[in-house]
Amino acid sequence: RPRRTLNEVLFFPTETACVEHIFTSRSSDTCLCLLAHGVESSFTRLLRHILSASSSLDLCIFAFSHMDLSRAVCMLHRRGVTVRVIVDKDYVAITGSQIGVLRKAGICVRRSVGSVFMHHKFAVVDRRLLITGSLNWTLSAVQGNMENILVTEEPDLVKPFIKEFHNLWAHNDPA
Amino acid sequence: RPRRTLNEVLFFPTETACVEHIFTSRSSDTCLCLLAHGVESSFTRLLRHILSASSSLDLCIFAFSHMDLSRAVCMLHRRGVTVRVIVDKDYVAITGSQIGVLRKAGICVRRSVGSVFMHHKFAVVDRRLLITGSLNWTLSAVQGNMENILVTEEPDLVKPFIKEFHNLWAHNDPA
Ligand SMILES: [Zn+2]
Ligand SMILES: [Zn+2]
Numbered sequence: 001r002p003r004r005t006l007n008e009v010l011f012f013p014t015e016t017a018c019v020e021h022i023f024t025s026r027s028s029d030t031c032l033c034l035l036a037h038g039v040e041s042s043f044t045r046l047l048r049h050i051l052s053a054s055s056s057l058d059l060c061i062f063a064f065s066h067m068d069l070s071r072a073v074c075m076l077h078r079r080g081v082t083v084r085v086i087v088d089k090d091y092v093a094i095t096g097s098q099i100g101v102l103r104k105a106g107i108c109v110r111r112s113v114g115s116v117f118m119h120h121k122f123a124v125v126d127r128r129l130l131i132t133g134s135l136n137w138t139l140s141a142v143q144g145n146m147e148n149i150l151v152t153e154e155p156d157l158v159k160p161f162i163k164e165f166h167n168l169w170a171h172n173d174p175a
Numbered sequence: 176r177p178r179r180t181l182n183e184v185l186f187f188p189t190e191t192a193c194v195e196h197i198f199t200s201r202s203s204d205t206c207l208c209l210l211a212h213g214v215e216s217s218f219t220r221l222l223r224h225i226l227s228a229s230s231s232l233d234l235c236i237f238a239f240s241h242m243d244l245s246r247a248v249c250m251l252h253r254r255g256v257t258v259r260v261i262v263d264k265d266y267v268a269i270t271g272s273q274i275g276v277l278r279k280a281g282i283c284v285r286r287s288v289g290s291v292f293m294h295h296k297f298a299v300v301d302r303r304l305l306i307t308g309s310l311n312w313t314l315s316a317v318q319g320n321m322e323n324i325l326v327t328e329e330p331d332l333v334k335p336f337i338k339e340f341h342n343l344w345a346h347n348d349p350a
Contacts, residue, residue: 010333013291062309070193116188116319119309132323134237134309144269144291148307150325150332156182157325164186166319 005153011043012135012147019068022047023075030078038067043142045071046131049151051082051098053125059163060086060120063094063136070137085109086168088118093137109171118168122161130158180328187310187322197222211289211316217324218317221248221306223244228256228300233340235261238269238311245273249280254257260284263293264299269313274317278285293343297336305333 017039020031031037032144044108050057050072057076064070066089077083085102089111092099124130133149134140162163181347195206204210225232225247232251252258260277264286267274278284287293297307300337300347308324310316327333 007330007331009339011335011339038347116315116321119316119320119322121309122323132308132325134296134307140291141294145294146287146291147294148297148339150307152329152332154182154327154329156196157184157327158188160184161323164184164323168203 006129006151007154008151009023009044010133010142010149012042012044013143013145014042015039016143017041019044022051029035029063037153039066042173043068044147045151048132049125049129049131051076051124052129055126056082056124058083058084058124058127058135058169060122060160060168062117062119062121063138063141064098065094065096066139067098068094070101073102073107075100077102077105077107082109084165086112086120086172088112088167089173090117097122098137106166108174110169110174111158112168113171113173118172120164120168122163124158124165127157127162128142129143129153130132130161145171145173181304182329183220183326185220185308185324185326186325187217187316188318188320189217189320190214192216192219193224194219197226197288200244205280213216218243220326221324223303224300224304224306225298226251227304230258230301231257231299233259233299233302233337233344235297235340235343236293236312237263237276237296238266238313238316239273239292240269241312241314241317242273244312245276246276248282252277252280252282258282259340259344261287261293261295261347263287263332264348265292273312283346283349285349287343288346288348293347295343296337297331299336301342302337303333304328307336307338
């Protein structure tokens with residue numbers, strides 16, 4: 001029987017919990033930090049979907065200041081996954097912005113051009129899995145706001161985003 | 176053969192064009208306004224999906240100032256469609272906010288409670304069709320920003336949003 005097409009919805013805010021085990025693949029029993037352990041949340045689901053990338057991650061994100069998400073993207077880059085990031089040219093400079101961190105790690109980042117907002121918040125994993133919604137990659141969005149993310153492998157939804165990323169990558173500013 | 180499940184992606188900004196024919200079902204040949212006519216765009220697609228409601232429209236929107244979208248929602252209400260709207264308590268007061276217009280038309284509106292943003296931008300039509308994405312219902316989002324909207328009938332995606340709306344409606348402020 002063929003595997004069913006993945007379709008999942010994640011809602012935020014989500015409870016705060018340790019995510020160390022997701023990065024290290026060690027058991028969360030061994031972590032000594034003060035956060036809750038063994039909690040599966042919308043945020044751990046999001047992290048796992050991002051970290052499932054084996055060949056490419058195309059990320060188009062209005063605001064990016066969340067350190068665990070930055071850690072996940074840098075980890076993929078170190079693993080040899082091709083990571084491309086498009087950000088809004090104004091919001092690249094928000095407090096705690098991780099864009100400088102990504103660039104220092106050697107990841108290709110392009111800034112939107114023009115006077116309007118690049119308001120997308122989507123990622124495409126391995127040209128197969130779409131992650132999109134209202135959620136910016138910031139701590140207030142993940143832990144504070146009411147937000148949603150859709151995760152889908154449905155080709156009719158994924159393909160237009162692959163094409164849109166291709167167009168935005170070509171037309172935006174490598175500088 | 177069963178009808179295929181609708182899955183559609185709309186990108187913005189979109190070209191500015193007359194939408195009068197969508198509201199009046201008259202031919203756009205008869206309109207005398209100065210905008211382009213006969214143009215099918217992401218925005219006309221969005222309007223048509225909203226206006227396809229025959230029994231209910233549940234709308235959960237961070238910012239709502241777009242007059243054509245307000246006109247569509249009011250038209251549904253007049254047709255007897257059950258319309259419920261949840262808005263962010265702070266963004267209810269943005270310039271050109273349509274929330275007062277909806278209330279005056281007799282539509283039930285609830286404001287989010289608490290100190291965080293109600294950052295969703297989704298609508299569920301007839302408990303069947305989900306419209307969600309990065310796009311707020313404002314003129315700058317529709318005509319300026321780079322934005323996306325997904326439109327889907329996939330039950331695995333629609334059902335969680337129906338449940339989320341139900342929860343938000345119950346927990347937010349009718350005042
Ligand atoms: Zn820990
Ligand atoms: Zn006209």
